[in-house]
Amino acid sequence: MGVIILYGFFCALLLFSLFKKHWGKPQQRGNLPPGSMGWSYIGETLQLYSQNPDVFFATRQKRFGEIFKTHILGYPCVMLASPEAIRFVLVTKADLFKPTYPRSKEQLIGPSAIFFHQGAYHSQMRKLVQGSFSLKIIRNLVPEIEAIAMSTLESWCGGKIVNTFYELKKFTFDVAVLSIFGDLDSPIKEKLRKNYCILDKGYNSFPLSLPGTSYNTSVLARKKIGQILFEIIRVRKEKNSVQNDFLGSLLNFKDEKGEILRDDQILDNIIGVLFAAQDTTASILTWILKYIHDDPKLLEAIKKEQKPFFEANDGGNLPLTWAQTRNMPLTNGVIMESLRMASIISFTFREAVTDVEYNGYLIPKGWKVLPLFRNIHHNPNFFTEPQTFNSSRFEVGPKYNTFMPFGIGVHACPGNEVAKLEMLILIHHLVNRFRWEVVVSSSGVQYAPFPVPEQGLPAKFWKESSANMRGQD
Numbered sequence: 001m002g003v004i005i006l007y008g009f010f011c012a013l014l015l016f017s018l019f020k021k022h023w024g025k026p027q028q029r030g031n032l033p034p035g036s037m038g039w040s041y042i043g044e045t046l047q048l049y050s051q052n053p054d055v056f057f058a059t060r061q062k063r064f065g066e067i068f069k070t071h072i073l074g075y076p077c078v079m080l081a082s083p084e085a086i087r088f089v090l091v092t093k094a095d096l097f098k099p100t101y102p103r104s105k106e107q108l109i110g111p112s113a114i115f116f117h118q119g120a121y122h123s124q125m126r127k128l129v130q131g132s133f134s135l136k137i138i139r140n141l142v143p144e145i146e147a148i149a150m151s152t153l154e155s156w157c158g159g160k161i162v163n164t165f166y167e168l169k170k171f172t173f174d175v176a177v178l179s180i181f182g183d184l185d186s187p188i189k190e191k192l193r194k195n196y197c198i199l200d201k202g203y204n205s206f207p208l209s210l211p212g213t214s215y216n217t218s219v220l221a222r223k224k225i226g227q228i229l230f231e232i233i234r235v236r237k238e239k240n241s242v243q244n245d246f247l248g249s250l251l252n253f254k255d256e257k258g259e260i261l262r263d264d265q266i267l268d269n270i271i272g273v274l275f276a277a278q279d280t281t282a283s284i285l286t287w288i289l290k291y292i293h294d295d296p297k298l299l300e301a302i303k304k305e306q307k308p309f310f311e312a313n314d315g316g317n318l319p320l321t322w323a324q325t326r327n328m329p330l331t332n333g334v335i336m337e338s339l340r341m342a343s344i345i346s347f348t349f350r351e352a353v354t355d356v357e358y359n360g361y362l363i364p365k366g367w368k369v370l371p372l373f374r375n376i377h378h379n380p381n382f383f384t385e386p387q388t389f390n391s392s393r394f395e396v397g398p399k400y401n402t403f404m405p406f407g408i409g410v411h412a413c414p415g416n417e418v419a420k421l422e423m424l425i426l427i428h429h430l431v432n433r434f435r436w437e438v439v440v441s442s443s444g445v446q447y448a449p450f451p452v453p454e455q456g457l458p459a460k461f462w463k464e465s466s467a468n469m470r471g472q473d
Contacts (some may be wrong), residue, residue: 002308025455033361034076035060043071052445053346057081067361077368078361081375083382083401084413088358089350089369090409094118097350097369099411104207104215108199108222108269109275113409126414128253133179133415139322140244142425146319148174149426153434156461161439164289164391165456168282175422176277179415180270181232182245192228194273196222203275204449222271229267238241246273258364273415280344281419283450287342288334290453291389292431293438297332298391303431305330310432325424333391335423338406341389343374346448348407371381373404436461 038044048056057079060068066082080086089097098118106116112126131137152171156162173193177184184192202218209216236243236251245374248268292299309324311314347370356363363369378386382402383393406413413419430436437460 001403006267014038021146022185027150031360031362032364033069034064034372035068037069037071037076037077041272043074043076045074054374054378058376060376061372061375067132067359075368076307076364077370078363079370079372081372081379083274083376083399085358086371086373086376087401087408089371090407090411093356094409094411095358096353098353100368102207105203108203108218109271110264112262112268113272114221114269114275115272118410122254122410124253125233126410128249129246129269129273130414132244133418135417136422137244138418140177142322142325142421145175145422145425146429148178150433151420153426153429153461154248154463157434157463159462161458161460163456164459165452166284168285169278171426172278172281172422173286175272175281175418179418180246180273182243182247184232188228188232190247192225195228196226196271199225200275200279222309225271226267229270230263233263233266246270276413277415277419279450281422283344283452284335284338284342284419285423286452286457287344287435288338288423288427289430289459290438290441290457291338291341292334293436294441295389295457298389299431302331302334302427306428306431309428316429316432320425320428325421328424328428329395330391331424331427332420333394334427335420336394336405337389337391337401338404340377340383342451343377345405345407345413346374346451347372348411373407376402376404433464434461435464437459 002116036044038047044056060079061081066080067085068079070077070079080089095118099115101116106113109116114122114129117125134352148171152167152174156167167262170193173196174189174255177192198221199218202214202216202221205214207215207219209219233251236247247266247270250261250269291385292302305328309320309328312324313320350369350371352363352365352367352369355365376382379402380386382399401408406416437461439458440455442454445451446454
């Protein structure tokens with residue numbers, strides 16, 4: 001989860017930027033970082049879209065260094081690819097760099113959502129999110145997440161081809177709903193899912209509010225979601241029951257003045273958590289399935305680690321325990337290495353709220369600042385042979401500030417533990433109970449909006465017993 005804008009965001013913002021009146025070449029002043037601002041008006045936007053975004057950033061880092069400037073999507077930008085510079089922007093001097101999102105994104109999620117803010121309100125909301133997704137709370141969710149994982153995996157079986165990423169989005173949505181609402185009636189959950197899927201499809205579309213456009217359809221779905229959530233909130237208030245879920249934390253909150261949250265603030269933060277929880281976790285799970293499918297030795301090693309837990313739980317008839325999920329070092333290393341390799345949160349956006357000097361360079365007020373997490377995760381100075389999948393590299397902790405899959409600082413993802421828990425649970429049952437075969441295996445990447453294997457990793461799944469029978473035919 002957490003504060004998330006990746007490469008897919010560029011696609012919508014490109015057209016949006018065409019209408020920006022200030023889309024000229026910025027005035028050069030002070031000792032700006034090295035780099036190229038490209039052509040007048042369009043900067044280096046065409047170069048960005050004529051190649052893989054990773055190549056665009058990597059080649060400029062190689063040419064200009066770990067701090068460089070460019071001009072893309074209508075904005076002058078400073079790119080940061082050193083741990084020290086990223087920490088300066090996101091931690092040490094975080095108050096000088098505000099989160100920045102197009103207004104169209106705020107409209108779909110809600111302007112009161114946590115990741116559109118900084119300061120006192122952000123701190124209050126962050127404490128609520130952290131408390132709702134703390135280890136103390138999520139340890140009690142293991143049986144319920146396990147039931148969702150089993151239901152999801154069984155629905156894939158029968159030899160049909162499934163879009164793994166798309167199906168995993170259903171799984172992560174259900175876990176997010178569980179964390180936010182606890183038990184939610186199935187008809188209400190399905191209505192919420194249907195409208196959220198519509199909203200999600202238009203999130204990265206061109207923000208044109210005309211009837212029939214993808215963005216307008218998403219805006220209408222957002223209104224329906226609001227109606228659904230307001231009704232859930234009304235019923236919860238009438239029952240006046242105390243529940244240890246995210247909605248309960250929002251409803252029970254009072255600030256130092258005794259003020260409670262408005263319903264629209266509660267609604268916006270619920271949608272924000274849904275957004276942060278679904279695609280990112282589904283994306284990394286899709287990569288995990290690809291990585292272990294493509295490496296039979298790794299798959300066997302994971303099976304070897306997971307089998308004793310499965311047998312201790314009467315062949316899966318008893319639920320996993322919290323202690324068992326805390327004792328899976330190899331599987332956890334696979335998750336960590338997948339997070340590094342895939343770098344779902346490739347970068348984030350900030351905007352300088354005043355002129356800032358760093359290492360002798362000027363970052364002018366109003367310029368966008370992009371910490372490039374992926375560049376650091378793939379830097380051979382920090383990770384030996386970075387393009388090689390090697391889960392054992394996390395047996396020893398990485399160098400300080402070089403591994404940031406959930407971001408760092410006050411806007412780091414506060415729900416990372418529940419995300420890792422659902423990954424561990426799904427992997428456990430996948431390798432013990434099922435076999436799968438990737439139908440289209442390639443090294444291609446698509447952005448939806450986060451990086452996922454090409455075509456969403458089409459695959460076939462079978463239960464273990466069915467897989468053994470297939471092998472005897």
